[in-house]
Amino acid sequence: MAEFDTIAKHFIQTYPHDFARFALQRDDIEAVQVIESEQFTVETRRTDSLLHVCINGENALVHHEFQTTDHPAMPRRMADYIGRLTNHHGLPVFAHVIYLRPNAGRRDPGYYLQEHPGYQILVQYKVIRLSQLAGQAVLDGAFVGLLPFAPLMQPPAGQTEEAWLEQCVARATALPLEGSVKADFLAGLAILSGLVYNPQTITAIVSKEHLMNLMRESSFAQYLAETIREEIVEEVTKQGIEQGIEQGIEQGIEQGIEQGSRERAIEALLDVLEIRFGLVASNPLATRIGGIGDVQRLKQLHRAAIQVPSLQAFRHLLDADD
Template identity: 30%
Template sequence: MFDSTCKFLAESFSSDFASWLIGEPIPLTELSPSELSLEPIRADALILLASEEYILHVEFQTEPDPNMPYRMADYRLRVYRRFPQKQMKQVVIYLTPSQSYYVYQTAFEIPGTRHEFDVIRLWEQPTQLFLESTGLLPLAVLTNSPDQAQTLRQVAVRIDAVPEMRVQSNVAASTGILAGLTLDRDVINQVLRKEIMQQSVIYQEWKEEFLQEGRQEEGQSLILRQLTRRIGGVTPQLRSQIQSLSLDQIESLGEALLDFTESADLVNWLQEHQAS
């Protein structure tokens, strides 16, 4: 959820992020990882934005990642292969405080090779900078603030001043999600207007995602009850495999189990559908 929120912000307010990270309000457009010829290492966290001269590569992290230096070096080479003439800025942004060695790593090193990248630890950043750009407002509560609840109230005032309702609702929803990393939900609900957040595109997407997860859990529970009636108890191993199925696979299993008479039928079905 936090990765997708940050990705949404960077892509929706690319000029704000360019001003912050590059130092110029350069218009940037999304660059698909597929344009780099190879599959991304971790597509859900990958943000690539491009202009005529720059490639901006941003990774947001809630936890330290020992593989981050390698990922930075790998993507730098991929981008150079595809766009050798473009400058590239790479930034890892850590969202939550940590004393781990990994959040201080700024280079990938092996014998004969060294690649450097930038690291930003939000909890060390001055809050005021993030209160001055609409696209950065949701990050403000994670910065070096002595009173995060008060910072959230400052953010809410600025959100209310955004003239375009769609932008206002998207920024409010993003703020509510990211504030959850550091503040209680009750505090967030008291400060941010829920009716504004509910109008946002990302709120609707998350709502649908949660509903999908709910349907999947409900389907798993129903399948397990039906299997118990038809073939007796389900072993923990088989239960684990069933819980790993997608919603479509659960629906298919619901139809297939009508013909099951013993556990072997379930085992065979799971093998055929490559459940693990």
């Protein structure tokens, strides 16, 4: 989920006060400062986003961890993060796991608990599932920095999902911002929407031509284009640098949207295997499924997972496909 991490980190670093107020649900937050990821490394894993805040004269850290799936499980992982942050900074840590996809986070208890008599350990964090939150407050301007995440939230009562996405796009388009900043909002919104909406719905609401005209200035589009730049080097040479870069931008945006469809398919398949056969995130089979890139194959495996009599039978089927 590299592209989703990039989007989340960009908007937190640009609008840290909005994200701190949103996570803590309070307005009396002062002196919000972004702690750059380079300043704190947890072995090979960096925290998603870390803010230094002051509340009623007390210094504290606000940690945001963004997730699209339930794999890996978060309690022990968050206990590790919080412990290391506390040791490194010596400040209270207000930690949050923000689940972007509707089906993710349903089984996250929001704490790590060790219950050995005489050695009990409890580490708590807040679980925020965007699909459970009303998104209208974001569109009304309460948290401008979270506007790209609004399509993942609940629409007003009686409004269809498609109408809600259209309203979110219209609100982002109407932002009184300079072109490149507005382009970042729209690019982030379009890519994050791929976690919930299929690509056809997104492109039906935001026409390709309009999307590209607005997003050519976006740093996100440039970033995504960079990830596939090597794949289009020959075409850049043949058709000219400018045209090649524009194609890379378009492919990058489409790649981000399609990645959301892949994430949904993986999550649905893992859910079936967990419910039917008790498959856990640490099982190598779950890791193997997470590496499948073909959405159609994932859908076929999902149907097979519903029908096979055992996990071993599913594994044989997967081996046969390889």
